[in-house]
Amino acid sequence: MAQSExxxxxxxxxxxxPIxxxxxxxxxxxxxxxxxxxxDKRICTGLTWDESLVGNAETGVLHGGVVTAMIDExxxxxxxxxxxxxxxxATIDLRVDYMRPAEPRQNLYCTAHIFRLTKRVAFFNAAAFHQNPDKPIAVGTGTFMLGANDSVPDILGSPFLANNAEGD
Structure with a gap:
């Protein structure tokens, strides 16, 4: 059940x-x-708090693996x-440092930025937070291999591609 929009x-x-x-x-x-x-080389995401994502039923705090998955995605x-x-x-390397525990029953947000791009590797930094990006719950850094397979990336979907093309 969502705590808030x-x-x-x-x-x-x-x-x-916005999208x-x-x-x-x-x-x-x-x-x-x-x-x-x-x-510019940045994506922002959100995650509605849900009981199925909780790591400790007594506290209602999101599982750390969910926070890591959010940063990676x-x-x-x-x-x-x-x-x-x-x-x-494909993820080559991912490091996540937890700065503080997530707050119980709170939505989570994340922003990731590609700060260097080569022919084969994208380097990123990211932060997961509640409402204040200056107070991250966790920060991540890592690398992605580009061209991991021959598939056409569709993780963002055609509506996103259409909106992104309009923003260029």
Whole structure:
């Protein structure tokens, strides 16, 4: 059951085009990930708190694995966006540092940014937070292999692609 509606908080100094679209990857669908915005090599996502995602029933706090999956999925979306949807991606390396526990029964947001892109690798940083991006629950950094297989990346879906093309 949702605690509150997903409304992505502002990111000071960062231009984000709003969008609302469910994830298309199996993991993203499983945890209920929603793409909420995009910008220059950046993706923003949200996750509605749900009892099925809780790690400790007594506290109501989201499981740490859900937070890690959210960071990985968001960064993967940012990698696809940064390559103009030309490459499928696979996680090479992912490091997540937990800064503080998630708050009970609160929605979670994430932003991931590709800070370097080579012919074969995308380098990212990400943060998961509740309402204040300056107080992250967890931060992540890592790399994605570009062209992981011959599939056409569809994790963002055609409505996202159409909206992204309009934003160019």
């Amino acid at each position: 997903l409304i992505f908080p502002p990111l000071p100094g960062i231009d984000i085009t 609302r679209q469910d994830s298309r990857s199996p993991m993203g669908l499983n945890i209920g990930l929603v793409y909420m915005g995009f910008g 968001t960064a993967g979306g940012a990698s696809v966006l940064a390559t103009d949807h030309k490459f499928s991606v």
